[in-house]
Amino acid sequence: MTPETIAAKFEVPGQVVTVLIIDTGNVNDTYRVIKRTTYSEVQFVLQKISRAVFPEPALVMANMKAITDYAHERLEEQASKSNRIWQLPRVIPTLDGRDYYRDEKGGYWRALSMIASATSHEKVLNPEHAHEAGYVLGHFQRMIADFPADRLADTLPGFHITPGYLRYHDEVIQSDDAQQRLAASSEARRIEAFIQERREFASVLEDAVNRGELHHRPIHGDPKITNIMMDDITGKGTAIIDLDTVKPGLVHYDFGDCVRSVCNPAGEEAKDLKDVLVDVDFFEALVRGYLKQGRNFLTDWDRKYLYDSTRLIAFELGLRFFSDYLAGDVYFKVNYESQNLNRARVQMKLCESIEMRESMMRRVLDGA
Numbered sequence: 166m167t168p169e170t171i172a173a174k175f176e177v178p179g180q181v182v183t184v185l186i187i188d189t190g191n192v193n194d195t196y197r198v199i200k201r202t203t204y205s206e207v208q209f210v211l212q213k214i215s216r217a218v219f220p221e222p223a224l225v226m227a228n229m230k231a232i233t234d235y236a237h238e239r240l241e242e243q244a245s246k247s248n249r250i251w252q253l254p255r256v257i258p259t260l261d262g263r264d265y266y267r268d269e270k271g272g273y274w275r276a277l278s279m280i281a282s283a284t285s286h287e288k289v290l291n292p293e294h295a296h297e298a299g300y301v302l303g304h305f306q307r308m309i310a311d312f313p314a315d316r317l318a319d320t321l322p323g324f325h326i327t328p329g330y331l332r333y334h335d336e337v338i339q340s341d342d343a344q345q346r347l348a349a350s351s352e353a354r355r356i357e358a359f360i361q362e363r364r365e366f367a368s369v370l371e372d373a374v375n376r377g378e379l380h381h382r383p384i385h386g387d388p389k390i391t392n393i394m395m396d397d398i399t400g401k402g403t404a405i406i407d408l409d410t411v412k413p414g415l416v417h418y419d420f421g422d423c424v425r426s427v428c429n430p431a432g433e434e435a436k437d438l439k440d441v442l443v444d445v446d447f448f449e450a451l452v453r454g455y456l457k458q459g460r461n462f463l464t465d466w467d468r469k470y471l472y473d474s475t476r477l478i479a480f481e482l483g484l485r486f487f488s489d490y491l492a493g494d495v496y497f498k499v500n501y502e503s504q505n506l507n508r509a510r511v512q513m514k515l516c517e518s519i520e521m522r523e524s525m526m527r528r529v530l531d532g533a
């Protein structure tokens with residue numbers, strides 16, 4: 166079945182005019198659907214959920230429905246007191262009232278409402294943009310803080326547990342294919358050495374959890390810059406999208422992920438490593454925005470680990486891309502041969518830059 170045929174299976178009036186590919190995600194297949202009636206036009210997002218990443222898409226959808234229903238209520242309660250109009254995608258049901266449509270090959274498709282008059286960017290534009298990214302993330306974490314964790318299924322066991330990704334790497338690298346890839350590329354061997362030098366650091370957050378210093382709560386899981394929508398009219402952040410990974414975790418996973426994505430002006434797909442770095446002005450702006458919300462819920466212990474989380478999540482994503490390169494690109498989608506190796510190079514360079522600018526970043530955090 167084509168995306169056009171599947172687009173017609175959801176509860177949206179009118180006829181399908183066109184289905185356009187949105188190719189920014191690394192996991193799901195995403196499309197923008199335009200439908201028209203005689204008097205109006207409706208656009209929505211259509212996605213095929215990746216089975217390589219999410220073994221149980223029905224649970225992903227149950228989580229998404231539960232969390233969006235909850236958050237929409239919170240947003241509506243607060244709307245009259247809010248300084249802006251917040252938006253959040255809604256799950257659009259199929260014609261027979263389900264959260265997803267199954268195609269003839271067993272593929273899972275879902276439809277989500279579009280965020281009105283807003284744009285997402287692959288790279289940060291300026292410090293105001295970084296500030297808004299931090300503010301939107303903090304607002305989302307605050308809004309879902311009281312969502313009962315037992316109503317969320319664990320759809321991605323081990324997500325953001327860095328020591329687990331290290332174990333997977335150690336396993337994958339044993340295979341003949343992985344050894345051949347390593348032998349063929351000095352860049353791959355350099356990244357391998359970079360990983361080995363940071364093995365102990367990999368457990369910094371999980372150790373803090375085990376010591377009782379940090380605690381789990383509902384988080385977004387994937388607050389990268391492309392998942393934060395900026396209002397075209399006001400220029401302010403208006404929504405955080407991509408709610409696949411909402412589940413209990415550490416707020417640090419989110420903070421670290423947001424920083425590694427927003428504060429690297431070269432973006433994730435940079436080719437020239439000299440452009441990849443953590444920009445401390447963007448970092449300062451992001452922290453200012455985040456803490457406007459975060460100071461309401463962060464503990465002293467939470468604050469102590471914010472710097473570490475930025476270094477760790479850049480390292481972790483580099484490790485995840487690298488392991489996937491060694492495994493033959495089974496998880497992240499690729500458009501060219503060594504894309505996952507290149508993505509790993511970018512994150513490791515960013516991690517190194519975060520290490521070099523540690524004292525500046527800590528000063529920003531302590532002064533905020």
Ligand code: GN1
Pocket residue numbers: 189190191192193218386387389407409410422433482
């Ligand atoms: C994946 O598909 P996308 O782009 O929303 C990944 C994130 C990574 C991100 C890096 C479920 O997200 O963890 O940070 O790529 N999502 C999953 O771009 O693994």
Ligand code: MG
Pocket residue numbers: 192387407409410
């Ligand atoms: Mg995602």
